[in-house]
Amino acid sequence: MALEIPPSPRWPRDARAACAFTFDLDAETLWMARGVHEPVTLSQGRFGPVEALPRILALLRANEIRASFFIPAWVAEHHPDAVRAIADGGHEIGCHGDEHERVSELPAEREEAILVRSLEVLTRIGGKRPLGYRAPAWQLSAETLGLLGRHGFDYSSNMMDRLSPYLHEPAGGRALVELPVSWVLDDAPYFMFTGQRAMQPPGPVLQGWLTEFEGITEARGMTNFTFHPQIIGRPSRLACLRELIDHVRHTPRIWIASLGEISAHYRATVAAR
Ligand SMILES: [Zn+2]
Numbered sequence: 385m386a387l388e389i390p391p392s393p394r395w396p397r398d399a400r401a402a403c404a405f406t407f408d409l410d411a412e413t414l415w416m417a418r419g420v421h422e423p424v425t426l427s428q429g430r431f432g433p434v435e436a437l438p439r440i441l442a443l444l445r446a447n448e449i450r451a452s453f454f455i456p457a458w459v460a461e462h463h464p465d466a467v468r469a470i471a472d473g474g475h476e477i478g479c480h481g482d483e484h485e486r487v488s489e490l491p492a493e494r495e496e497a498i499l500v501r502s503l504e505v506l507t508r509i510g511g512k513r514p515l516g517y518r519a520p521a522w523q524l525s526a527e528t529l530g531l532l533g534r535h536g537f538d539y540s541s542n543m544m545d546r547l548s549p550y551l552h553e554p555a556g557g558r559a560l561v562e563l564p565v566s567w568v569l570d571d572a573p574y575f576m577f578t579g580q581r582a583m584q585p586p587g588p589v590l591q592g593w594l595t596e597f598e599g600i601t602e603a604r605g606m607t608n609f610t611f612h613p614q615i616i617g618r619p620s621r622l623a624c625l626r627e628l629i630d631h632v633r634h635t636p637r638i639w640i641a642s643l644g645e646i647s648a649h650y651r652a653t654v655a656a657r
Contacts, residue, residue, distance in 0.1 A: 392548045392604035393653050399639035402606040402646055403597065403632050404563070406452040406541070407440065408518065409433060409466065409613055411459045413484035417520065429614055433459070433466040436617020441473050443622070447629050452541075452643040454480035454518040457498075457505040464509050471510045476642040478516035478541075479506060488523040496531050503535065515644050516541060522565065533558035539647035541565055547605030549650040561647040563608060568596055570610040575621060586624040594631055601638065606646060 395402055412429035420426070444451050453470050455477055460467045470477060479502040481487065487495045499517075507513045515538040519528065522542050532540060533556025540552070541563040552560045567573050574584040593609070600607045609628075616625050632638060641649075 393650055395639050396649055400637040401601040401604050402639045404608050404643050405449055407611050407613055408480055409453055409455045409459055410484055413456045413458050417484035432614030433463040436613035437466050440613055449640055450474055450642045452476040452478055454478045456480050456484050457482040457502040460505050460509050467509045476644045477506055477510040478514045480518050481520040484520040486521055486523050487519055488525045492527040495525055499531055499535055530556040532560055539563055541643055547600050547603050561650050563643050563646060565608050565610055571612055571615045575615045586621050590624040593628055
């Protein structure tokens with residue numbers, strides 16, 4: 385018997401596929417989590433909220449795109465104006481740890497304490513309770529999904545096994561929607577410079593993203609771009625993001641939405657089945 389290609393969801397407004405622009409505002413914690421506290425390295429992180437974010441928000445506004453931003457609690461407390469600007473722009477804010485710690489390496493009580501704290505901080509500064517969770521470095525513990533269910537989350541955006549959303553088995557009293565990601569659609573593997581390997585030129589990376597987007601669209605799935613303001617916000621790469629957005633917007637029958645909107649839509653289609 386032939387293996388069947390997994391089904392893809394029905395998208396709103398006759399769209400063939402969905403596309404989300406998501407940003408992890410890690411700022412200094414991207415480096416702190418690696419044990420780095422040297423001032424120049426931390427300043428690379430600060431480039432995100434200070435220089436890159438206003439330009440990214442202007443680009444999103446000009447293109448009428450609602451994006452999803454995942455923000456560590458530490459970053460929200462140290463850059464509250466950035467969080468308020470994101471919320472004022474109509475974008476979604478989701479949880480992303482406290483100091484970008486790898487939860488896969490933490491005891492369950494510590495993981496839960498971080499989750500509770502990040503919900504409190506982002507709700508207080510962003511003005512809305514987050515519905516989505518993306519783990520720092522996309523690493524989950526065995527407890528993560530259950531904790532998310534118990535604390536009322538609607539979706540996880542961490543797994544790399546599908547091109548389309550799906551429902552997890554119920555955990556913590558709730559079946560979470562999964563909105564899959566991929567390192568292929570992330571800016572860090574190409575552009576993040578740690579002194580270990582060369583940075584990639586933006587042109588070929590843009591070409592790769594466009595081809596991936598076309599392929600996922602053909603499969604009627606969702607393209608879940610994951611960017612980091614401190615990385616994608618350098619002028620040469622911002623030009624690449626501008627071109628990418630332009631291409632997606634001019635592709636017929638694409639539903640561009642935040643992850644919260646995609647999760648809500650997917651849950652509704654499953655319930656209607
Ligand atoms: Zn991150």
